[in-house]
Amino acid sequence: MTTLKLPSLADMSADDRDALERLAKRMGQNAEGLMQTGIFAVQTHWPAWLEANFEQAVASYLFPGALPPLAKEAMHVGVSMTNHCEY
């Protein structure tokens, strides 16, 4: 049981729906797909928050800098294990 029931696109304001559709397109999917499950879906109650986190992720975890993807993924696993994050 998750903390919040996932929202439906039909219940969103026009602004939130537009923001979500715009963001979903940037993420290579559609809004319905983005809202189905997982770490992004639970942020769709506040699309502007999701967008802010996505922008930050692009500038950090997803940033193609000096570190290879394996380093980013391995760090993610290491921190999540230490933080007892089962997800």
Next chain:
Amino acid sequence: MHSAAVLRLTGTERGVAEVAAIAEHVASMTAATSAFRLQPDVPPATGPAALSPLIAPLDQAHAGDAAAALSEIEAWMRDSLGLDYVPAAWRGLAHQPKLLASTWKKERLIMGPGVLDELVKGCVALAVAEFRQSDYWISYYSHYLRTRVGLDDSALTEVAGAVMHYVSFNTIAHGMRLHPPVEDLTAADVAPGGPREEVVPGVSRRRPT
């Protein structure tokens, strides 16, 4: 979730085991340096310590049964990190020679050659130290990454930025009580064409527009 990515990128369960080993090892070492109340000394401290240690690190000349292990560590520090001394964390453990010897042996096993290369291992160690907010080990592994694989301030900020993301998303996953999307994975499950390849995040990620 991201274990699937490590499985995909390494092609073996050993890759995830190596991450787990570094995570638990660094977490345990942060407990030791906190217990000793050690100030960072890698790279060499430039001023007096703000607080004195609760347990004084042993001098090598008075290390007794720990002398051999400290000599081995001294040689490694000189050859690998360009240091002419044994860091206080190791000299603190020297009060219990068997603990020092077994911990150093484990350190070299975990951080030595494996499925993950030295850059990846050092990044995991630093990331865990940053998450645990250990001044001592943040300083130690930042120096390690600068010396061993040439990371600069920009790259070390990239590590810190990534850790910020992990902490944020861990917090969301905790707060929203998300269920683990996978369990009992094998490398074969998430290999290209494998039965669970769809759970791998980011490996074939599209570049954001």
